[in-house]
Amino acid sequence: MKITEYIAFTIDRFPKGYVFTYEDFYDEVKKKEAIIKALNRMADSGKIAKLSKGKYYKPEETPFGELEPNQYQVVKDLMEEDGKVTGYLTGYSIYNELGLTTQVSNTIQIGKNVVRPKLKRGKYTIRFVRQKNTITKENIPLLQILDSLRYIKKIPDTTIQKSTERLKNIIAELSGEDKQSMVRLAKKYPPSTRALLGAILEELGDSAYTEKLKNSLNPITTYNLPGASKALSTAENWNIK
Template sequence: MKDTDTIVNIINKLPKGYVFTYEDFMHEVKSKQAAVKALNRMVASGKIAKLSKGKYFKPEQSVFGTLAPEQYQVVKDLLEDNNKLIGYLTGLSVYNQLGLTTQVSNTIQIGKNEVRPAFKRAHYKIAFIRQKNTITKDSIPLLQLLDAIKYIKKIPDTTVAKACLRFMAILKEKSAEDIKTIIRLALKYPPSTRALLGAMLEQLGYTEHLQTLKASLNPITTYKIEDLEQIVHTTNNWNIV
């Protein structure tokens, strides 16, 4: 079978919006040049679309034209390495998914242990947030929540009070084990994040492990997070002003 036919057969089996490179075909074709030429011919014919240099995707059409791939597909090479998690979507990338804002951003933020300068990929800006905790599949939803609490003042199209209401609704649905884990993970976040998390958990009636959070804070330091008094009544216990 010709290299082009082999590549076409593989792509036909891929789901719409799937992002790939020539490297995905190297076990099936004879050379890099053959794969690149075949892919570029398919781009020219409209069978596939080009995301950025060396990256292609299987397009899905709508009444508005070609749909962009999901954000995970756009940056999946930055999130996994040989099936090992090395990063996760966070920040602006997930505020909408968490129900914190209705806005959708063209900036994709990624949490990683080792960060790099921001760069452009297609029409997206790819930016990075340093994560000091070990990244695991189970910890990612909790890290995403902690990141949002950390950057509460930067969440677009909402207020601090509304964001806290949403945070508490999310926390209320977490299991006791998840709450224990999120408190442990929070110990590697800034003091203001720990204080706000503690105040919200106390407001929700949690008592277990809160002393761990309280003990991690300087008792004479205050944290300025305005407009919380009507929503979170425990702010004074956590030196939030």
């Protein structure tokens, strides 16, 4: 089978919106330059679409036009290394998914232990947020919630009160084990995040998890989160104003 035929056959088997590079074919075809030329020809002819230099995707056509890849596909290579998870979607990318806002942003934020300068990829600006905890597949949903608590003032098109109410509902659905893990992970977050998490857990009647959070805070420090007290009757106990 010719290189172009092999590439076309392989692409046909990719799901719509899947982002790929020449490396997706490299195990079978050892001619890197030939692969890149073939992919560029296919992009020029409209058979595939180009996301950014060296990155392509299989577009999905709808009655409303061509769909772009989802944000995970756009940045998946930045969140994994040698089969190990090294990053996760956070910030604007996750606020919408968690029901905290209806706004969709062209900025993709990634949590990583080691950050790097921002970059552009297609229409997206990709920024990195430092995560001090070890990142695992299991704790990513908890880190995303904690990040939302940390940056609650920056969630667009909403209020702190509404965001607090929504996050309270999300945390209420977690298992006791997850709540315990969240308290442990919160130790590496700023005091304001720990205070807000503590107030939410206390509001939910989960005081068994709050002692460690309370002990980690300076009792005379106050946290300025306007509107949080309207969603949490326990806000004052945690010096949240």
